[in-house]
Amino acid sequence: MTAEILSVGTELLMGNIVNTNAQYISQKLCDLGINCYFQTTVGDNHDRLVSAVELALSRADLLILTGGLGPTADDLTKETIADAFGRDLILDPASEEHIRMRFARMGRDMTPNNLKQAMFPRGCIIMPNPNGTAPGCIVEDGVKAAILLPGPPKEMAPMFDASVMPYLEKRSGIMLHSRVVRVFGMGESEVEYRLRDLMEHQSNPTIAPYALSGEMKLRVTARCKSRAEGEIMIAPLIERIKATLGSVVYSTNDQELHEVCAALLKEHNATLAVAESCTGGMIASKLVSVPGISESFIEGSVTYSNEAKMNRLGVKCETLSAYTAVSAETAREMAEGIRRTSGASYGLATTGIAGPDGGTAERPVGLVYIAIAGKAETMVRELHLTGGRERIRNMASLYALDLLRRCFLSDSSNC
Amino acid sequence: MTAEILSVGTELLMGNIVNTNAQYISQKLCDLGINCYFQTTVGDNHDRLVSAVELALSRADLLILTGGLGPTADDLTKETIADAFGRDLILDPASEEHIRMRFARMGRDMTPNNLKQAMFPRGCIIMPNPNGTAPGCIVEDGVKAAILLPGPPKEMAPMFDASVMPYLEKRSGIMLHSRVVRVFGMGESEVEYRLRDLMEHQSNPTIAPYALSGEMKLRVTARCKSRAEGEIMIAPLIERIKATLGSVVYSTNDQELHEVCAALLKEHNATLAVAESCTGGMIASKLVSVPGISESFIEGSVTYSNEAKMNRLGVKCETLSAYTAVSAETAREMAEGIRRTSGASYGLATTGIAGPDGGTAERPVGLVYIAIAGKAETMVRELHLTGGRERIRNMASLYALDLLRRCFLSDSSNC
Numbered sequence: 001m002t003a004e005i006l007s008v009g010t011e012l013l014m015g016n017i018v019n020t021n022a023q024y025i026s027q028k029l030c031d032l033g034i035n036c037y038f039q040t041t042v043g044d045n046h047d048r049l050v051s052a053v054e055l056a057l058s059r060a061d062l063l064i065l066t067g068g069l070g071p072t073a074d075d076l077t078k079e080t081i082a083d084a085f086g087r088d089l090i091l092d093p094a095s096e097e098h099i100r101m102r103f104a105r106m107g108r109d110m111t112p113n114n115l116k117q118a119m120f121p122r123g124c125i126i127m128p129n130p131n132g133t134a135p136g137c138i139v140e141d142g143v144k145a146a147i148l149l150p151g152p153p154k155e156m157a158p159m160f161d162a163s164v165m166p167y168l169e170k171r172s173g174i175m176l177h178s179r180v181v182r183v184f185g186m187g188e189s190e191v192e193y194r195l196r197d198l199m200e201h202q203s204n205p206t207i208a209p210y211a212l213s214g215e216m217k218l219r220v221t222a223r224c225k226s227r228a229e230g231e232i233m234i235a236p237l238i239e240r241i242k243a244t245l246g247s248v249v250y251s252t253n254d255q256e257l258h259e260v261c262a263a264l265l266k267e268h269n270a271t272l273a274v275a276e277s278c279t280g281g282m283i284a285s286k287l288v289s290v291p292g293i294s295e296s297f298i299e300g301s302v303t304y305s306n307e308a309k310m311n312r313l314g315v316k317c318e319t320l321s322a323y324t325a326v327s328a329e330t331a332r333e334m335a336e337g338i339r340r341t342s343g344a345s346y347g348l349a350t351t352g353i354a355g356p357d358g359g360t361a362e363r364p365v366g367l368v369y370i371a372i373a374g375k376a377e378t379m380v381r382e383l384h385l386t387g388g389r390e391r392i393r394n395m396a397s398l399y400a401l402d403l404l405r406r407c408f409l410s411d412s413s414n415c
Numbered sequence: 416m417t418a419e420i421l422s423v424g425t426e427l428l429m430g431n432i433v434n435t436n437a438q439y440i441s442q443k444l445c446d447l448g449i450n451c452y453f454q455t456t457v458g459d460n461h462d463r464l465v466s467a468v469e470l471a472l473s474r475a476d477l478l479i480l481t482g483g484l485g486p487t488a489d490d491l492t493k494e495t496i497a498d499a500f501g502r503d504l505i506l507d508p509a510s511e512e513h514i515r516m517r518f519a520r521m522g523r524d525m526t527p528n529n530l531k532q533a534m535f536p537r538g539c540i541i542m543p544n545p546n547g548t549a550p551g552c553i554v555e556d557g558v559k560a561a562i563l564l565p566g567p568p569k570e571m572a573p574m575f576d577a578s579v580m581p582y583l584e585k586r587s588g589i590m591l592h593s594r595v596v597r598v599f600g601m602g603e604s605e606v607e608y609r610l611r612d613l614m615e616h617q618s619n620p621t622i623a624p625y626a627l628s629g630e631m632k633l634r635v636t637a638r639c640k641s642r643a644e645g646e647i648m649i650a651p652l653i654e655r656i657k658a659t660l661g662s663v664v665y666s667t668n669d670q671e672l673h674e675v676c677a678a679l680l681k682e683h684n685a686t687l688a689v690a691e692s693c694t695g696g697m698i699a700s701k702l703v704s705v706p707g708i709s710e711s712f713i714e715g716s717v718t719y720s721n722e723a724k725m726n727r728l729g730v731k732c733e734t735l736s737a738y739t740a741v742s743a744e745t746a747r748e749m750a751e752g753i754r755r756t757s758g759a760s761y762g763l764a765t766t767g768i769a770g771p772d773g774g775t776a777e778r779p780v781g782l783v784y785i786a787i788a789g790k791a792e793t794m795v796r797e798l799h800l801t802g803g804r805e806r807i808r809n810m811a812s813l814y815a816l817d818l819l820r821r822c823f824l825s826d827s828s829n830c
Contacts, residue, residue, distance in 0.1 A: 013451050015442030016625070020433055022456070027430030036428050037463055039456035041437070048452055055470075210431070274717070280703025281696030284717040288695025289805060291771055293719070299727065300717030302689070302699040308714035308757070312727075342723070356706055390704060 001172055002035045004060040006052055008067035008077050009151055010043040021066045021149075021156050028160065031176050031221055032168055034062070044074040053084050057144055064164075067151030069134040071113045078137070081146045082121035085139050089119040092126055095135045102133050127163035131155045138167060145171075177230025178221035180254035181241055184214070184402050191216055194244050198237070205233050207241070214395045217254070250405060257401045258286035264408045265296035265346075272404065273342035274300040275313050275334040277325065278352035278368060282397045298344040303334065313337030324363075326351050328380045331369035335380075339373040346407065347373040350400050352383070354392045366392055370400040376413040379403065416587055417450045419471040423482035423492050424566055425458040436481045436564075436571050443575065446591050446636055447583055449477070459489040468499050472559055479579075482566030484549040486528045493552070496561045497536035500554050504534040507541055510550050517548050542578035546570045553582060560586075592645025593636035595669035596656055599629070599817050606631055609659050613652070620648050622656070629810045632669070665820060672816045673701035679823045680711035680761075687819065688757035689715040690728050690749040692740065693767035693783060697812045713759040718749065728752030739778075741766050743795045746784035750795075754788040761822065762788040765815050767798070769807045781807055785815040791828040794818065 005022050012019055022039045029036045038059065042052045049068075056063045068077030082089050095118035103110040117134045120126055127136040132155035139146045147164055149156045169175045183191055188211045192199065195218075199207050205222040220237055224230035242249045250260050265272055274283050274297075284300030287293050301312050306325055309315040315333040323329040331351050339347025352368025359365035366385040371378060383399055385392045406412060420437050427434055437454045444451045453474065457467045464483075471478045483492030497504050510533035518525035532549040535541055542551040547570040554561045562579055564571045584590045598606055603626045607614065610633075614622050620637040635652055639645035657664045665675050680687055689698050689712075699715030702708050716727050721740055724730040729752040730745055738744040746766050754762025767783025774780035781800040786793060798814055800807045821827060 012438075013441055013454065014445045015438045015440070018433060018435055018438045019454075023427075023430045023433045025430070026428055030429045037458060037460070038467070039428065039434075041454035043452060045452070052453070276696070276699075278703075279700075281691075281699030281715050281717065282703075284691075284696030285694075285700050285808075288693075288697075288717070288719060288769075289808070291804060297719055299719060299723035300696050300715070301727075302696065302703070302715030302717070304703060304709055304712055304714060311756075312714065312716075341726075354703075389706060393700075393704070 001062060002037060002060045003029050003062040003064060004056040005036060005039040006056055006063060006065045007039070007041040007151075008044065008049060008065060009041075010045075010074075012041045012067075013043045020153050021151070024153070024157055025064055025066070025160065028165065028168075029064075031178070032172055032174055033223070034168065034172060044068060044076060046076055046080070049076055049080050050083070053080055053146075057084060057146075061144055063144070063146045064149065065146060066149045066156055069117065069136065069148060069150050071111075071116050071133075075116070077148055078119065078121060081139055081148060085121060085141055085144075085146070087121040087123060087139065090122050091115070092118050092120050092135075095120070095126060098128070098135065099133050125167070127159055129155055129159055131158055136163065138164075174223045175225060175227075175230070176221055177224050177227050177234065178219055179234055179238060179252060181218040181220060181238060181249055182251040182254065182256075183216040183218065183245060183248050184250055184257060184398060186216070186245065186248040188216055191218075191245065191248075195241065198240060198244070205237050207237070213391065214398055215257075247406065247409060250402070256286075257398055257405065258283075259290055261401050261404050262287060262290040262293050262296060264405060266292075268408060270346060271296055271298050271344040272346045272348060273298045273338045273344035275309075275338035275347065275349040276300065276302050277304055277309070277334070277350055278354045279350045279393050279397045279400065280304060282393055283348065283350070283400055286397060286401070298342045299338075301338055309334060309337075313341065326353055326363065326367060326369065328369050328371075328382060331371035332373075332378050332380050335371035335373040336378055345375065346404060348400055348404055349373075350396050352385075352392070352396055354389045354396075356389060368392065368396045368399075370396065370403055372400075372403045372407060374407055374413075416477060417452060417475045418444050418477040418479060419475040420451060420454040421467055421471055421478060421480045422454070422456040422566075423459065423464060423480060424456075425460075425489075427456045427482075428458045435568050436566070439568070439572055440479055440481070440575065443580065443583075444479075446593070447587055447589055448638070449583065449587060459483060459491060461491055461495070464491055464495050465498070468495055468561075472499060472561075476559055478559070478561045479564070480561060481564045481571055484532065484551065484563060484565050486526075486531050486548075490531070492563055493534065493536060496554055496563060500536060500556055500559075500561070502536040502538065502554065505537050506530070507533050507535050507550075510535070510541060513543070513550065514548050540582070542574055544570055544574055546573055551578065553579075589638050590640060590642075590645070591636055592639050592642050592649065593634055594649055594653060594667060596633040596635060596653060596664055597666040597669060597671070598631040598633065598660060598663050599665055599672060599813060601631070601660065601663040603631055606633075606660065606663075610656065613655060613659070620652055622652070628806065629813055630672075662821065662824060665817070671701075672813055672820065673698075674705055676816050676819050677702060677705040677708050677711060679820060681707075683823060685760040686711055686713050686758075687761045687763060688713045688753045688759035690724075690753035690762065690764040691715065691717050692719055692724070692749070692765055693769045694765045694808050694812045694815065695719060697808055698763065698765065698815055701812060701816070713757045714753075716753055724749060728756065741768055741778065741782060741784065743784050743786075743797060746786035747788075747793050747795050750786035750788040751793055760790065761819060763815055763819055764788075765811050767800075767807070767811055769804045769811075771804060783807065783811045783814075785811065785818055787815075787818045787822060789822055789828075 125138040210217040222230040222233040314337040334349035335347040355365035368383040371380040540553040625632040637645040637648040730748040749764035770780035783798040786795040
């Protein structure tokens, strides 16, 4: 089965928005083993939309369209597809009711043109839209099919997952189940090298690697008959990945590093305080993005100046003058200082040269020290990071969170 | 003149990456008044690439391609365009030298296939690539033109700005000069309503509004003969926008709110310390992203718990029990406490309910207090924010930074 994606909207052609829908849908098609050879973007123009639809239906079995389902005269997708499949448009009472209810809930009057969103090609499958007014639909004629989805990604993606995936799984006879393994602290090429045996012989389940900024995701996907069967297929492969890569695997459920740290702190009834210099609040901000973190996260201190390091954390003046603010010694005293003054079980600290200025030949931009003070000991790591200021700060935050995570591994004396 | 964008790369069709190039180029074409009616994405496949090139050249005067300029056998863009324009490929010695130098600088051996990147359609204009190995090129035949750009956005965008824009400006006889005005604290519809007279009668310069998360950008663009002429055309319009919208305009040079705050602190030789509860380090982190901020930013304190508010900032226990942690009184004591204990000229504080839990009917999620303590007085604002946890935290950070900015307006007693 081959598919094409047709994104409809003048705002895409004018560059007002990025076409994230095309990526979202492409990735899902790829997972399902459905080939997609062309993606096309066309504006809200009748003749050009018709030509794009005709071309796509001449090449592919399945046409997935996003956008152009709204209430205005500009919104032409349903009309064009109805023509291409030789259908007329008829009113769907359930959709009309949905649209009326939505307006009532928002306390707004429904103008008559909104009823256009309840008109559908005769005989199509209507897909509900819990996140917007315009439902989607699927038009089939036994050979070809067109799937019409709303343009806003917040409406499109949930509809795709809830309604299109089951349809495609049924049509292709394939169901998918996947889990995402996350890795920090090992380069992309080393991960792929270590997993080469697992990846070369893969057919089902498959492992797809994605490099993020400083991290890696491995998506493990099984084609299966049920979610339970998929999980049975995936679980041993995930165990083999963990055994092969070791402690750099920090999540097998697509959790981010700060989410994993928050869960570990809660699970161990431990508390944390953070003293940040170069990361400047980034670690605290990541942790505070997790709901319920207040039980575990006592406080953060952004001690960017030497004065603040001394006054707030008790870093010794002699340490700063003998070793400078960016040193293992200062990082150690910062971590121990924030632990002592806050009463937290763990004190985490960062200090470094994030650039673009402030580096020297011996102490270049990207030199960062991170430290964690626990009940048994204080550990310090020296990092040599590359990239711009924001990348260095982000990587330093991730390394620091990873150092915290490692305190909870069974072989850590700090646990 | 009409243009089409053709993005080449199987990684786009598989959904591994988002096509930001198409948006970038579309926006520039739109500015130049060049109509773009189709964007197409095709994989690294000879026949399909040829068909996409033929179709695009049959419809448009100008074809802009990204991707497929690399050294591997998969990279087919130059070959396909050379065929379409009836040219052969010849080696460009300057590009060969550039590629050899780049490998030498990275300390890596250059494999022979890399020379493919120095082969170009005969008679084309070669565009240098300071950020990668593959140069770009422009092939023209007097009627149609094809512009070939590398796929990685970090290489594509600088090449577009440095080489393609001057070419298109020359070809279309139009040069563009634009500046971005940034607005915080006024809704999109009110901004557009207030500017309706300026926007309705616009032809040159034009005002294009963009809504960001909680803010707005207004891009003011002049079609002109020189940058200096453009600035003369734009400047009075920007003054009229400022006069119409007032103090919600915080930048006329596309600076972000935290950059404006950092510049104001420096300009006034003032220092800042921040006490954050619900924003949890986000304000500090934004400020620390500005190089050189250490002169002005004394420290930040993420006082998420009541204990930290009392111990670090001297918030009174009675205040917390009488008014709770999320109250105007607590925000005031936090701002005054961080100012007093840090010695900074300004103390900025946030406290609020970011959700998803912790809200009640009287004190719902989204209730936030922000406060700034200056030399003359402490100002407190109550906010009622909507959206998820991250949006509430981000909006609270922006409102707090805006409160700081307003201390430097001429009518503020805190200046």
